[in-house]
Amino acid sequence: MIHNPILPGFNPDPSFCRVGADYYIATSTFQWYPGVQIHHSRDLANWTLVSRPLNRKSQLDMRGNPDDCGIWAPCLSHADGKFWLVYTDVKRHEGDFKDAHNYIVTCDTIDGDWSDPIYVNSSGFDPSLFHDDDGQKYFMNMRWNHRQKGTGCNPTHDAFDGIILQKWDEKQGLNGPIRNIYAGTERGLTEAPHIFKRNGYYYLTTAEGGTTYDHAVTLARSRDIWGPYETHPDLHVMSTRDAPDHPIQRTGHGQYVQAPDGTAWHTYLMGRPITVDGTRNCPMGRETGLARCVWKDDWLYLENGGLLPPITIGDAPCTPGARVVYDLCGPLHADFQWLRTPEPDRIFRCEDDCLVLIGRESIGSWFEQSLVARRQEHFTYHAETTLEFAPDSYQQGAGLTTYYDRHRFHAALITQEAGKRAVILMSCNANWPGGSLDFPLSDPVFIPDGPITLSVEVDRDSQQFYWASGPDRHPLGPPRKAYLISDEGGRGPEHSSFTGAFVGMVCYDITGQGREARFSSFGYYPA
Structure with a gap:
């Protein structure tokens, strides 16, 4: 049985990737070194740490980075016979400014020596790279508007200036027009974009509501990668905001993968709070969960219905944590x-x-x-x-x-x-x-x-x-x-x-x- 979290302890912002029968999840590491954790599984229940790719000075030096800065929201993908990892190195996050630099590294194997980083931009955080069927690559991130109020304004936040998209290739880097393709829903704080393609639609997954108890997975679709994007009939695929007693909370920031048998799966960020003196707190921080989904009318839904992620799923054996x-x-x-x-x-x-x-x-x-x-x-x-x-x-x-x-x-x-x-x-x-x-x-x-x-x-x-x-x-x-x-x-x-x-x-x-x-x-x- 798959039991959530599948990656217990500090393992946030899970990017999900499948290569053949192998599944990989990349998670944020912030100020902890080496940067990015990549876990591997064949059965979706049992996961093994196989790589921390940012492990040398030419790739990453975080000396002087404040707490909670460093490596944010990696995006892991596989194309052209190699793995691609996109990530942000944040040098400041408190206040109106965000100094957030986005990079790409590659490697032929998941556990090999990853390349030195290619700098992309610094216009916002949560970068992602989409490889289209025709070979064209697209780079996206949320754009940060420093002219508005600082962090903490919820549910809306004017500094979150939509999801921007631009073409990218290895020779030219970013090229062509920059377009703001999605402003998000009224939940606000729209970030963590990932695009996948199915049945002629481009699907855009985002996270909304911030990283605490209003968090959500939001989905939108378009026939054209540049939009306009139509938001999901339920707005969100997952959220626990209206279910404070559910043992899983803070659900958001994940990515979709289709299994070889056609089964739909979605990772998500989660927290397991305990309540002390009327206050909820998550000692393990933000962890990684997994949900099985279904398609209806070309829209993705949780298999069990509603917006609440499952605690247990499937029938695969799961190895408990050992001393x-x-x-x-x-x-x-x-x-x-x-x-x-x-x-x-x-x-x-x-x-x-x-x-x-x-x-x-x-x-x-x-x-x-x-x-x-x-x-x-x-x-x-x-x-x-x-x-x-x-x-x-x-x-x-x-x-x-x-x-x-x-x-x-x-x-x-x-x-x-x-x-x-x-x-x-x-x-x-x-x-x-x-x-x-x-x-x-x-x-x-x-x-x-x-x-x-x-x-x-x-x-x-x-x-x-x-x-x-x-x-x-x-x-x-x-x-x-x-x-x-x-x-x-x-x-x-x-x-x-x-x-x-x-x-x-x-x-x-x-x-x-x-x-x-x-x-x-x-x-x-x-x-």
């Missing part, structure tokens, strides 16, 4: 990513017996911080790591963190206090746009020499940290609120948080001396 113990010996496991920098050898190295993190800038840096982490995929889990660290200053710290961004994190850290090695608990309270640190322990906990194990028990909205130097572990301070480590955790206006919760290892040395921490193990155990 993972990483020994951290040898190459870094594919589950892990780091932040922004294309020069990972400056922040970590893999040795035969451990992962060494090299203390750089603070845990709140936009440039170079040593933080290696994996996605949270479950509401309830336990994570732990064992490390050796010998700080000689309170300005050096290393340990375990639950992390959303520089404004939202909790961390259990080995540091030095009063000339002794100690473990402390540190949180960032999400005061936006600054972010202030909170130290809930009245006194540091002094610890013996040798390896220390730090762990965290996450139970929906509660996070309890522990430390141990032997078989017995000890609570570290009071429980922390998990709400802070979520999309809705308090940073800025609506539509300003786009990633998800991570748990991982961190080391900083703001003396500039590069003190190292040696992590011998890391475990992630879903409850």
Whole structure:
């Protein structure tokens, strides 16, 4: 059985592509490096990460990119015997301006070395490339109008200036007229365009309503790629705005694919909120779901009717998430990513017996911080790591963190206090746009020499940290609120948080001396 989400944890903006019997989904990675995640499946139920294509400095350097910038909304396609990946590298998103640069990379194989990027434009974000039957290629993106109000105005937003379309080829780049082909519906915030062709119609899929609880998948069609486009009789193919009790929320931003047997499928962005004190929050951020659809009168509808996406579909076997113990010996496991920098050898190295993190800038840096982490995929889990660290200053710290961004994190850290090695608990309270640190322990906990194990028990909205130097572990301070480590955790206006919760290892040395921490193990155990 296919169970949604098919890609749990932070996996937003799913672009869907089929090549023969192989299905691929590309998702956004924002400030996490390497850029873009591509998963593969043969049965639509079980998915394996097969590529992070933007993995070297000549392709991507996000040092200095603010939180929630970086790689937005990739579009994956296959034509002319190779894969094409279109994406945006956003350098600023808060306020009236958006500095959003769109690129194309290609590769003969999904897991090969992708080309250096070809720059296309910077007129807006969510780019897409359509390959027509005659070989002509068309590039589209939403256009950003900076003269209007800033983000957060919902349901309409004048800065979203429609979907623009232009011819593109490898020799000339963009060429010919730019045309605004679709302004969207009254739901507003029209973005994420994808075109596909069927029965003589060009179908334009867009996302509307913003990335939170008003989100929707909208469909329009035209006999001519340049329009005019007629909007779906129901306006939207999917939306959970009017069903607040449905376990899947924030449904939008996806893409259509037809299976070899003619079955219609559509990916979609989704969230799984929990409600705490009357407020909904999504600790896993924006995830990827899949819906089976049907065609009626050349219009696409959900197979189960209505606008609500299914929780389970089909009858294929699905492999549940497994407990993972990483020994951290040898190459870094594919589950892990780091932040922004294309020069990972400056922040970590893999040795035969451990992962060494090299203390750089603070845990709140936009440039170079040593933080290696994996996605949270479950509401309830336990994570732990064992490390050796010998700080000689309170300005050096290393340990375990639950992390959303520089404004939202909790961390259990080995540091030095009063000339002794100690473990402390540190949180960032999400005061936006600054972010202030909170130290809930009245006194540091002094610890013996040798390896220390730090762990965290996450139970929906509660996070309890522990430390141990032997078989017995000890609570570290009071429980922390998990709400802070979520999309809705308090940073800025609506539509300003786009990633998800991570748990991982961190080391900083703001003396500039590069003190190292040696992590011998890391475990992630879903409850």
